[in-house]
Amino acid sequence: MSHHTDATPPGDARPINIAFGLERLGLWSLRIPLVAALIFAALAIGAGIGVSRISVDDSLSQLFRSDTPEFKQFEQVTKRFPSNEYDVLVVVEGKTLLERDNLDKLRSLVTDLQLVDGTRGIISLFSARAAPENGRIPAPLFPETLPDGGDYQALIDKIRGNDIIRGKLLSDDGTLALIVLSLEPSVTQSTKLNGIVTDIRKMMDEDLAGSGLKGELSGVPVMQLEIRNAVERDRLLYNTIGFVAGCLVAILFFRRVSFMIIAAGPPLIAILFALGALGWLDFRLNMFLNVMTPLIMVISFSDSMQLTFAARDRLIAGENKVQAFRNAIIVVGPACVLTHATAALSFTALMFTESDLIRTFGEAGLISTLIALVTVLTLAPLLGVLLVRGDMTRLKTGKNADTGVQALRRFCAWIAHGMVARPGLYSIIGILVVAGLGVFYAHLEPSYRLADQVPDKEQAVQASGKLDNKLSGANPIDVYVQFPPGADLYSPETLSVIDQVHETVEKQAGVGNVWSLDTLQRWLSQKLGKDDVATLKQYVDLLPAHLTQRFIAPDHGAVLVSGRIPDHDSSRLLPVVNQLDAALAPIRVAHPGYQIAVTGLAVIAARNSSAMIEKLNRGLTLEFLFVAAFIGLAFRSITVMLASILPGIFPVVLSGTVLWWMGEGLQFISVVALTVSFGLGLSATIHFLNRLRHEDDEHYAADPAVAVERATVLMGPALILTSIVLACGLAVTVFSDLPSLRTFGWLSAFAMMAALVADFLILRPTISFLRIHLRGSRRGQPSIHSRAAE
Known part of the structure; x- marks a missing residue:
């Protein structure tokens, strides 16, 4: 196969720069490689110190932390009744x-x-x-x-x-x-x-x-400890194992360790730099930031692999290593900038949500994306200059022929030729498939359970399940009663309010194990036959302080009526919470000076999780169109904008359909995983469209299908290997103790392969159809399919 090696394709006009020249940032390391290596070494040491500063935020309520009145009240109750x-x-x-x-x-x-x-x-x-x-x-x-x-x-x-x-x-x-x-x-x-x-x-x-007898532990401290241990263990173990497995796949095709290091080194160093920066900026690791490592890997590895493949092709064509990596940066670099820019936009959108946790995740993602971009652009050519040795041109023919990559090229050529042969038909099929999957995706319901955030192979979840089955539940649900100024705890009205609230909570279906000051008052009345205030005061004073502080505020200005509720999905808990809140309304009307509110972590989760997940999902849906418009603007092309929509949506709606088929709801971590798949699909789309730009010169412009086939052959193998490596890196997390991380791992890995399918079977015919009908076509140019293995 002949290769295009010019940084600028022949023709009368230089192609537009979709990155506004930002890709040239990667050229400085080629000018001063030794100095650049020393700078990277110093930054790595500093980043290592920053990583050691990262602590784990194991708070179960952080996900719902916001400026809403409900959460502020929950925090107030937690401070006054911290038990x-x-x-x-x-x-x-x-x-x-x-x-x-x-x-x-x-x-x-x-x-x-x-x-x-x-x-x-x-x-x-x-x-x-x-x-x-x-x-x-x-x-x-x-x-x-x-x-x-x-x-x-x-x-x-x-x-x-x-x-x-x-x-x-x-x-x-x-x-x-x-x-x-x-x-x-x-x-x-x-x-x-x-x-x-x-x-x-x-x-x-x-x-x-x-x-x-068998003893097991549960409760918030135990759950937090198990989360902390699982997060710290999974962060290194599974990502490392998965990435090593993926790198072995890359070696089989590159046949040189040096190229594997050039491809895999920048993403690994980007992870180190990003986590180090987050450590220095005092970010705390949690269930969301725990997926930052694979996110950086996804964003960086695709670009690093494309740069490595481009430089490798040029080395095989006879260029020296400095020329090869310089031209790779100039040709592929703009797409790298644009892929990171679209990822940065996705993270920026998360910074406008109500949840502090998700906003923090957006901030961390934006910072990590920018660091990853600079690292990949500058480190890939530096490693290339330092590590590449020997003559690569011998891989063209003979026993050293590049058989693995050539086999992938032939496969890509076969797929591309088939897709561009009838672009209209395949484009219509693509639209119908995406629309059909979208119908199933639309039926996904938000889902949240506390147990999904806790390791389910440890004791806490199992013990909580037993409490759910035999003692009405493990999760507290509280009714907070704030007295009006000057009201006495033992006044007839106050005791009457507490009694009515206690009775209402006891009658609520789904709530059990109810405790309050009224529990003591009833016991005294039944066992001692006394219900006077003096006796009640006497027994309150006899109780240990740690017990009375569960239900009576230290200043005697508020009380808590506390019950237990099973750890069901939020969709099942919300009706219980709403019914209880409605049942308390008459008490509020009869005693307007008393503030009576249903609260607790289970209540906050039931009320807020569905709304937050729906907002994230709507944001992802709107992001499809917004990012497509952004890509179209960068390429200055309506054709590109339209062509990028379906391939970006396909992996998301297909993954969502699988969730629906499995009976799973749409969780917080699911939305993050779908965002990852959207980002990967866009990365493949952008790199292909950028490659197509350079192939669409005077020689190939006569037939748009030829340029599509050639661009597919040149960048397809890198896309296939990238998808395999990343799927390996993420799929291994299915062995994690954290259900949320397992969901993220398999769903992201599946979505990545779906993105690969969309890139070959949807993007190719769509872009061919649009180019033919929006700008016309002159036939007669030979198809590259017959020349793919030359």
């Missing part, structure tokens, strides 16, 4: 739980847990008290020494019928017990948490040994 944020839930289960020996072992565990460093209180079935007698302080429900025989069975019957324990701390079937261990806030936010959780698990194993 739920610092509770470790110890779940002990077994069919023989209430046997005498096992109950003794369980009590020993509760006693030992109180000695855990950082513990400020504990609630369990052993916290329950018997009915008070003769005005004395109630005795513990469990005697110091458990009775035997019939007396023990009577005790068990009393325990299972106790209103404080039943359905709250002990399941109705008597096979599951809940122990709530409250930790000091300072402990949960430090490195001590890992050691404390390890100590708790060790105590469970030792105290429950030989009992047949």
